[in-house]
Amino acid sequence: MQRCKIALLLVMFLSVLSHLPGEDTWEARTSFPARKVYRVILEPLYLTQLSVQVESPVIKISKRMGDRFKEGDVLVQLDGVIFLGNLVKAKAVLEKAQVKFDAKKELFEKDIASHFDYADAKAELAEAKANLILAKKTLEMTKILAPYNGKVVGLSIEEHELPKSGSEVIEVVDDTVLLAKFLVSSSLLSEMVIGNPIYIKLAETGEIVEAKISRVGAVIEPSSSTIQVEAEIDNADGKLRAGMSGKASISLEALKAERSVESLLDFYTPETHSPTGR
Structure with a gap:
């Protein structure tokens, strides 16, 4: 019974591979997802800790965690x-x-x-x-002003407290543009062209979003033969959050293939394919 289940699993796996694009070879089919899909983390364009420059009591906090603001808005007012x-x-x-x-x-x-x-x-x-x-x-x-359009991440001070000069009191983020950072093999450097699109499947939502390659590292890491790449995602609507993760590819087909392989692996679990499994 166990051999039959394993045989069925292999048939399903080969069926998935048969739909992968590229050269009609076993090597090309089995290596394509690994070469073309990269793990990414979304980071904000700017993440800033704002400090007080004079020593005076806080008389008003105008923006708190999660609040949006515009460039030049007063975030914290000192006496x-x-x-x-x-x-x-x-x-x-x-x-x-x-x-x-x-x-x-x-x-x-x-x-x-x-x-x-x-x-x-x-x-x-x-x-x-x-x-x-x-x-x-x-x-x-005495006025801590917003350096750009963004949102408040958090506060480390409260009204009526007396912060020391130079101490950080509020953290802000500009997430209107998010950066997807990932490492690729140096052998694929020619495919990383600034301005070209990449596609990211978010782990948190399953949504696929488009980004544009904005920067390619100047130096290859010799120990791993990889180079860092950054891509920008338009997040003007604020639907995405910094810190999200996922997988990126220069083609939608690679992401779909990755999803199919993951579904197959999810199907084959120790619980469903144990010697005593039914």
């Missing part, structure tokens, strides 16, 4: 009262330095003030201008 005060002060100092410089300049042109007094007033004015620029920039740092 900026002190920095606003510094800006007002810097403007006043600049006005005063400007008045002093204008007066010294007029006196210098009339040979009343010395060159040293004129140069000193000029230096004070330049310093006041620099301090105003720094005050404006520091106030802007």
